Amino acid sequence: MDVAIAGGHGKIALHLSRMLSQRGDKVRGLIRDEAQSDDLREVGSTPVVFDLEDADAAALAGVITGADAVVFAAGAGPGSGAARKETVDYEGAVKLLEAARTAGAQRYVIISSMGADDPPQGDEVFAIYLRAKAQADQAVMDSDRAWTVVRPGGLTDEAGTGRVTLDRHVDRGQIPREDVAAVIVAALDDDRTIGRVFEVVGGDTEISKALSDLASGSG
Helix, strand or coil: CEEEEECCCCHHHHHHHHHHHHCCCEEEEEECCHHHHHHHHHCCCEEEECCCCCCCHHHHHHHHCCCCEEEECCCCCCCCCHHHHHHHHHHHHHHHHHHHHHHCCCEEEEECCCCCCCCCCCCCHHHHHHHHHHHHHHHHHCCCCEEEEEEECEEECCCCCCEEEEECCCCCCEEEHHHHHHHHHHHHHCHHHCCEEEEEEECCEEHHHHHHHHHHCCC
């Protein structure tokens, strides 16, 4: 599989790149800062310097050409203002969607957030962030791509366990970023996750079984 990851230097993206490359998949990661290139190479990803905010979808299509799947792992990040939540978390996701269509990448996985189902109103940055995520998710769900929306709970840097609680809706909780990456790998491998939206936190169920239960309606 050939996978292009927007936000290639993010913590989830680096875990994801390592997992995919170790099993023989081709991975490229989109980054804004060339100084991050060595970090991507260390996990087996080919760095592609590309500014998701400034460039257009046609240019983005050019750098993801050949990809079977794209993963939107980009985000404005903590400390960024409301404006960048819109330009990165929403507009960036839509731009990748348009580029995927042009480049012929069928599979699209977006990393969203718990709370995007019913984002709060108001001018607080976190509320604006969740609304941007909700808009991005809806654009992906309305598209013609083979999409999956992954909504993790609170993210930690603890080692992954390979076990989760996963369903359309789950109680709030935390999850290691490494486990989110493992969920994405499993989702890319399982066509039954196409057209699915699910929340995921740490838990006791092996990831493959959790996804299988979701697909069968027994999760």
